Each structure stands twice: as C-alpha cells, then as structure tokens.
Amino acid sequence: MADRNDNDAIQTTNTSFEIIHALQELGPARLSEIADRLGLAESTTHRHLQTLSDLRYVSRDGDRYQIGLRFARLGRAAQTRDPAYEMAKPHVQELAEETGERAQFVVEDHGLGIYLHVETGSRAVRVGFGVGRQIHLHSSSAGKAILAHSPRERVDDILDQWGLPAHATNTITDRDALYDELETVRERGVAFNREEHVDGLNGTAVPVKRDGRAVGALAVAGPSHRLTGEWFEDEVPSMMLAAANELELNVTYASDASSTDHIVE
Amino acid sequence: MADRNDNDAIQTTNTSFEIIHALQELGPARLSEIADRLGLAESTTHRHLQTLSDLRYVSRDGDRYQIGLRFARLGRAAQTRDPAYEMAKPHVQELAEETGERAQFVVEDHGLGIYLHVETGSRAVRVGFGVGRQIHLHSSSAGKAILAHSPRERVDDILDQWGLPAHATNTITDRDALYDELETVRERGVAFNREEHVDGLNGTAVPVKRDGRAVGALAVAGPSHRLTGEWFEDEVPSMMLAAANELELNVTYASDASSTDHIVE
C-alpha cells in the first residue's frame, strides 16, 4: 500500500490509461504481453480490457487487442475544442505552399506544445504526420513564441514542471538565457530555432494572439542548410506575420460562427 | 450494490469516461455542472478531474474544465493503427477532386462505421469536418459495402447489437430486406444509398479488401438531386472502383513500408 505514487490520484483510472498507452506503443498486443509490461495480474488486465472494449476505446481481433477507433472522435473533439484551432488550418496550408517547407500550428496545453496542424509543402508525403505530437516549449520556435507571450509566472511554472532538457547541441538549457531569448522574441515578434530541437533542423514561428494571450503559434521548419540567410530571417517571417495577422482578425471577430457540429454519441 | 449495470465492468473507469464524454458535449464546463449532469458527488467528480488533469487528458482554465489536447495524439494513433488507413487518404482526396462531391473513407469498429478521412470537393469549407463520426452500417453506402463483405455471422452480431433504426424515409429496417440488398451489393461490387441515412442525401461506396476481408470502404456522398442518373449509377462508381483497386494493391503489397513514427510519450 501507501504507493504514494502521485499524491491522491485515482489508481484505477491511471491503470486504464496505462493500458491504453501500452496499446498505443505496442500496436496489436495480447493480454499477457500487456499484463507483463505493466506488472499487472492477468485477471486485472483482462477486466480493464473488457471494460475499455465495452466502451469501444479498445478493439479486439481474435486474441489481439488494439486501440479503438472511437478515439478518433475524442481526438477530433480536442482539435476543435476552440474554433480558433480550425481557423488556423488554411493558413498552415497556405504557408506550406508558399514556403515549400513544413508548416505547423502549435498550441500549448499542460506546459507542452501540441501540433494541431502539420502540412508539408509540395511533395506532400505523409499528410498529417506529426499531428498530436508533443514537444517541450523551450526548444522549439513555436514554443518560444508562445512562452514569450505568456505571463512570467506561467513560464516559471512550466519550466519547473518540465525543466529545460537538451534535445540538440544548441538547446537553451539555462533559465536566464531563455528569459533573454524570450525578451528578444517579444521585441522582434518572431521566434527562431537554430538547431535547438534537432540537429540539422531550423524553424521560425510567430504567436497567434487573442485578447493579449497567445492561443498558439504558426511555425515553419526545415533543414538548416535550406533555411538560412534573408529567406529564413526575413522573408519567411514576414509571410508568417501576415498569416498570423489575418488569423488573429478571424479569431477575434468570429466568436459567434456556426458550430453546428453536435453529433449524438 | 448489485448494480449489474453492464455485467462486470470496472465502474471507476466508466465514470472517468463519462466525465470525458460530458466534457466532449459541454465544452468548457465547471465542476458542479458535470457533477450535476452525471449525478455524482462533487468530491468524486473533483477527484476524477484531478486525475485526468494529471494525465493531461483534461485541461483546466480557471474554473472551467475541458477536454485535453493529449487526446489528439490518441486520436492520431487510432487513425493510423493500420497502415492501410493512411494509404487511403490520397485516394479520398483524388475522389473528392474528380467528383466535386464529398469523398470519405470509412472503417468498421465495434459494429459501427467510423469516418477516418473526409474530403470535400473544390469549395472545401470545413476541412476534416466529420472525421471520427460514427454511423450505423445498415443505413449508409459505406456501411453496406462493408457488411456485404463480412461473414454472415458477423453481420448478425452487428445487427443484434445495433438494430436497424430508421434514420430517413428509405432506411432499410427489415433484416431480410437488408440481406437481399447485401447480396445485390456483392453482385454489383458497389453499394448505393438512396436517401437512407438522411433525406435528400445520396451516396455510393465500394469496399476495400485485403485477404478477402473488407478493411474499409471508399464512399462519395452528396445531395440527391445532384447524384442521379448515369453519373451516380455508373461514372462515380467506376472512379471509386479504380481507386479501390489501386488502393488494394498498395495495401496488400506494402505491409513492410516505413513506420518510423515512434515518438516518445
């Protein structure tokens, strides 16, 4: 007893999600495999899988369990929980076309950046690849754009929670250095990532604001040898700024819009 | 005790998901609102929300709770759990362009049809709208295409589970009539929906098979006045058949492909 895991969380719910995460990583897996990996009794695992299957969040095919397609609906609900998120999509597509690079829309949740839209320029292989991916805010251009426009107190909380782990050689791992950087971002209105997240990869981003708060960031990323010079420093940023500007207008003056989704579950 | 709700499911997990579903429907909601709606004690609701928030599946902003963006990742995992699902996307886009109508890729899970890709022809408003939506199989062209190529026993199970509720005036609500229809679909290789799901809406679909089993269906839908005659009966179907054919080849001979996703959670 006295697991004292995380203060006072509901253990049963945690276990259910641990199983879901295991399925997410393993793909189709058998019961014993999951029970082993999580150190659970098979009977316990069985009952969780049974429950999740009844809820349609887990599918089974013979003796293989896998993640259920019902999650597609929840994922969609998350991606559209704020109408602003939807409005960002066409701008991301436009940026991808204009720059020929990968364009993204990133939002902050629980101190992490989440890719909500990802579009690749012309040769669009892997459409939507990367959607839902989570990144640390301190080591990406989008993350820095968001942090730069968040209250100092919030930034501190986030850094306390996630630290400043080094992902690449240029990652900013010093708190004060990051504060300086954020100041620069605020002055310039644009954030840059020079191989801070992945070696060989550059990026640049601008915040998308509503009522002074950053709802997210538009970003463009690509190989560092291609993203350089004036193109990287000025031209791409000005395209993003134009897009962000337009988006901010939509977002601010369209809180009524049609939201006639509402499908019965 | 002896709730005997659903045989022997884990109640705690059910409750957690009930809360998630409430958030999905309500959007940003306060604790008391949720507790009320579900008939739970506030203390209980609080603890569930706390747990889900720790897991990042729920976000809170002040005293409003809402669905967490982490679900975007699970949704993505669901949408890509089978590489065939990804391969279908470009074909859906192509069909949308060729026909100018709404094109879809639908898959069966737990006896329901799930839209995994939705693309609207030219004037593509609402990109991705409808993804994750769930429909009954008996009243949609895609559903019938899938049922027609599933073993009779499975079809029975599905009909037992979900029945044949009427959604529109032409919905097939008789089991034997449906069996006949499925036979026709098998012969013709194409399924039609003539205002069976929504009045004023027609659709047509073809199965996408792998090893004899239907992994999903490609479908095209649109207003019944526009989808008529030869265009509806022959031309659109042949476009879909061509697409399905090509897709089936990809799907069958590419079980190795690169699946280098694997992002650390």
Added chain:
DNA sequence: CTTAGTAGTTCCGCTCTGTGGAATTCACCG
C-alpha cells in the same frame, strides 16, 4: 466592515469494488 451565498477543495470513515492468486477452460500441436 460584516454577512450571506456560491463554488471548489479537503477530510474522513464506511463499505464496496478492484485486485491478484488459484482454478478452470480453451486452443493449438506434437
């Protein structure tokens, strides 16, 4: 400044429910 009202959070004891081990059944295969 006090008081009342509302919503959220914490505390606490009860008991019900989730748990793991053991027993049973199932499904292959030699």
Added chain:
DNA sequence: CGGTGAATTCCACAGAGCGGAACTACTAAG
C-alpha cells in the same frame, strides 16, 4: 490423446473509491 501456453472465471481480502460534511476562497450585498 496428453501437454503446453494463453485467456477466462472464481474467490476472498483489504485497499481504494465513494459521498457527506466540514472547510476555504471569492463575490455580492447590506
């Protein structure tokens, strides 16, 4: 047929989740 490994069911125990009540934090009045 027996034998192996996996999934499922059974069962008794205690730990965990539950709701009610107490407490706190804010607001709005008076």
